[in-house]
Amino acid sequence: MRVKNIVAAGLVAAGTVGAVGVAWAFDHLYSPIAPPKAIDLGKVELGKKLYFDPRLSKSGFISCNSCHNLSMGGTDNIKTSIGDKWQQGPINSPTVLNSSLNLAQFWDGRAADLKEQAGGPIANPGEMAFTHTLALGVLESIPAYVREFKLVFKKDKIDIDQVTEAIAEFEKTLVTPNSRFDQWLLGKKTALTQDELAGYKLFNESGCVACHNGPNLGGNSFQKMGIVEPYKGNEGVAGRAGVTGKDADRFSYKVPTLRNVELTYPYFHDGAANTLAEAVDVMGRLQLGKKFTADENGKIVAFLKTLTGDQPTFTLPILPPSADNTPRPTPFN
Amino acid sequence: MRVKNIVAAGLVAAGTVGAVGVAWAFDHLYSPIAPPKAIDLGKVELGKKLYFDPRLSKSGFISCNSCHNLSMGGTDNIKTSIGDKWQQGPINSPTVLNSSLNLAQFWDGRAADLKEQAGGPIANPGEMAFTHTLALGVLESIPAYVREFKLVFKKDKIDIDQVTEAIAEFEKTLVTPNSRFDQWLLGKKTALTQDELAGYKLFNESGCVACHNGPNLGGNSFQKMGIVEPYKGNEGVAGRAGVTGKDADRFSYKVPTLRNVELTYPYFHDGAANTLAEAVDVMGRLQLGKKFTADENGKIVAFLKTLTGDQPTFTLPILPPSADNTPRPTPFN
Numbered sequence: 001m002r003v004k005n006i007v008a009a010g011l012v013a014a015g016t017v018g019a020v021g022v023a024w025a026f027d028h029l030y031s032p033i034a035p036p037k038a039i040d041l042g043k044v045e046l047g048k049k050l051y052f053d054p055r056l057s058k059s060g061f062i063s064c065n066s067c068h069n070l071s072m073g074g075t076d077n078i079k080t081s082i083g084d085k086w087q088q089g090p091i092n093s094p095t096v097l098n099s100s101l102n103l104a105q106f107w108d109g110r111a112a113d114l115k116e117q118a119g120g121p122i123a124n125p126g127e128m129a130f131t132h133t134l135a136l137g138v139l140e141s142i143p144a145y146v147r148e149f150k151l152v153f154k155k156d157k158i159d160i161d162q163v164t165e166a167i168a169e170f171e172k173t174l175v176t177p178n179s180r181f182d183q184w185l186l187g188k189k190t191a192l193t194q195d196e197l198a199g200y201k202l203f204n205e206s207g208c209v210a211c212h213n214g215p216n217l218g219g220n221s222f223q224k225m226g227i228v229e230p231y232k233g234n235e236g237v238a239g240r241a242g243v244t245g246k247d248a249d250r251f252s253y254k255v256p257t258l259r260n261v262e263l264t265y266p267y268f269h270d271g272a273a274n275t276l277a278e279a280v281d282v283m284g285r286l287q288l289g290k291k292f293t294a295d296e297n298g299k300i301v302a303f304l305k306t307l308t309g310d311q312p313t314f315t316l317p318i319l320p321p322s323a324d325n326t327p328r329p330t331p332f333n
Numbered sequence: 334m335r336v337k338n339i340v341a342a343g344l345v346a347a348g349t350v351g352a353v354g355v356a357w358a359f360d361h362l363y364s365p366i367a368p369p370k371a372i373d374l375g376k377v378e379l380g381k382k383l384y385f386d387p388r389l390s391k392s393g394f395i396s397c398n399s400c401h402n403l404s405m406g407g408t409d410n411i412k413t414s415i416g417d418k419w420q421q422g423p424i425n426s427p428t429v430l431n432s433s434l435n436l437a438q439f440w441d442g443r444a445a446d447l448k449e450q451a452g453g454p455i456a457n458p459g460e461m462a463f464t465h466t467l468a469l470g471v472l473e474s475i476p477a478y479v480r481e482f483k484l485v486f487k488k489d490k491i492d493i494d495q496v497t498e499a500i501a502e503f504e505k506t507l508v509t510p511n512s513r514f515d516q517w518l519l520g521k522k523t524a525l526t527q528d529e530l531a532g533y534k535l536f537n538e539s540g541c542v543a544c545h546n547g548p549n550l551g552g553n554s555f556q557k558m559g560i561v562e563p564y565k566g567n568e569g570v571a572g573r574a575g576v577t578g579k580d581a582d583r584f585s586y587k588v589p590t591l592r593n594v595e596l597t598y599p600y601f602h603d604g605a606a607n608t609l610a611e612a613v614d615v616m617g618r619l620q621l622g623k624k625f626t627a628d629e630n631g632k633i634v635a636f637l638k639t640l641t642g643d644q645p646t647f648t649l650p651i652l653p654p655s656a657d658n659t660p661r662p663t664p665f666n
Contacts, residue, residue, distance in 0.1 A: 054402075061415050082664055266661070274661060277657065313648050313651070315647065322598065329411055
């Protein structure tokens with residue numbers, strides 16, 4: 001089983017390298033968040049505007065930033081999101097922060113990458129409730145957008161590919177380097193307190209690391225929610241099986257990143273856990289068959305809070321105004 | 334009558350000063366937008382966070398910036414706003430830009446100043462649908478807010494006065510200097526084109542200036558909507574009479590600022606005019622008894638577009654995370 005193998009590998013490594021004085025044998029299973037490379041700045045600036053532009057929704061009220069709010073850890077901090085006409089979403093909004101590091105997008109991984117993801121909510125009747133055609137009609141009517149798309153993509157006409165590519169390029173910049181954990185990984189051994197280090201040790205040796213590893217401490221595999229004990233919030237959502245059609249993938253979800261987890265409450269695909277303490281407790285029992293003591297739980301939570309990195313900072317974009325012929329939003333019909 | 338008096342004064346002045354070579358005799362009725370003075374930066378930074386914080390709403394989804402969006406001219410660009418549970422607001426969201434220059438706040442002037450205004454939407458059941466007590470409970474539970482309020486206000490407890498004062502202080506910074514019209518007023522005589530100057534002349538000599546004067550080109554008086562002809566969008570809203578109780582104030586509203594009017598569509602208290610051309614036409618006929626030709630209308634609109642100033646630019650604020658005991662938003666009940 002994958003969990004046990006990874007933990008065993010860690011323990012073996014601990015035994016091996018312990019001999020040469022390295023205390024933290026699991027470190028190689030993680031890596032610090034790095035600044036993005038090969039970014040196209042023109043696309044980033046255009047994508048930033050689109051990310052904040054509610055005119056990509058039917059109502060003119062909902063933008064990408066509504067549910068993936070960059071003031072709030074790239075989430076909405078609501079159990080499940082609010083869509084067009086205040087519809088209740090079926091699932092918790094995952095954070096956009098560091099999402100470029102995930103193996104796929106959405107909880108069920110139905111989008112291969114950020115570009116594919118970006119088109120989804122615009123046309124989802126329960127979210128932005130627009131269509132790609134209508135969104136393009138809005139953008140094509142706004143002279144400053146037409147010029148900027150032309151400058152960036154060198155094409156005569158705006159298409160949905162350009163829209164999603166620009167948004168995805170902006171999202172690639174939404175990484176959060178320099179967390180205290182990353183400072184620690186990079187050699188600043190005073191970056192973590194004794195309690196946080198104890199939490200890190202527990203996190204590794206209890207098996208959390210089995211799924212929450214890599215640069216994003218997650219986001220790189222699909223796993224069943226409820227391995228040892230069934231999870232009660234699985235009803236009504238197919239999980240990964242909705243994509244693969246395989247019964248074995250029922251109740252499987254993309255493992256969420258733990259980066260900035262202090263900011264991305266509430267937790268799980270259904271947003272059922274309000275606090276980190278609750279999430280750690282449920283994960284321990286359902287995934288690892290382990291009931292953490294209050295002291296252990298507190299130490300793991302302390303470690304998790306060291307994963308908050310520098311939040312992306314940028315100037316709030318100013319959107320180009322609609323023209324007289326721009327189709328107006330229709331929030332109430 | 335006030336309109337005629339001001340226009341007459343302008344014409345007299347034109348006759349008088351024309352003799353000494355000053356072509357634009359109405360200039361003294363305007364003044365450029367100036368940077369704010371005596372600003373408390375601690376309050377501004379705190380107020381900026383509060384302005385963007387949807388946790389001041391019941392749903393956790395609506396912030397001041399939702400309807401007074403600083404990416405979009407300080408408005409939502411929707412006919413009437415969307416409130417809690419997607420309720421349709423009764424009136425168009427006025428821009429927050431340069432609102433510190435208005436004689437009072439809201440269309441009916443029911444709040445004396447920005448501080449008094451800021452408390453309104455939080456507790457309005459049709460808008461943010463929260464209560465001041467609940468909002469304070471949320472803020473008091475967030476350690477970083479508690480520290481910042483203490484640093485700024487030197488008091489032991491957060492109260493609603495501090496909240497609204499900080500938001501108002503931030504809003505005082507939301508001025509838009511350096512429009513082309515202001516550059517022109519300040520002596521750059523190439524700042525406006527011939528058509529724009531022709532529009533300015535029409536704006537003055539037709540009487541628009543009677544209500545739209547001062548630094549904000551409006552915002553400094555209440556006037557009846559529909560002086561010469563009745564306005565059809567007056568039903569169902571009391572206007573200024575709702576505040577004064579005087580029948581003479583029925584259908585009176587605070588004259589909206591024309592600053593950044595290119596960005597603040599749709600127009601009027603009911604958002605019924607989608608374009609500037611439409612708004613100028615209606616104003617001419619209903620307020621001045623004048624039907625502008627297409628050419629005149631186009632020139633006035635060209636002038637109005639010179640009123641777009643430098644938009645406030647600042648870094649998107651990062652909000653402090655909720656604590657385990659912070660009351661969670663309740664968008665769906």
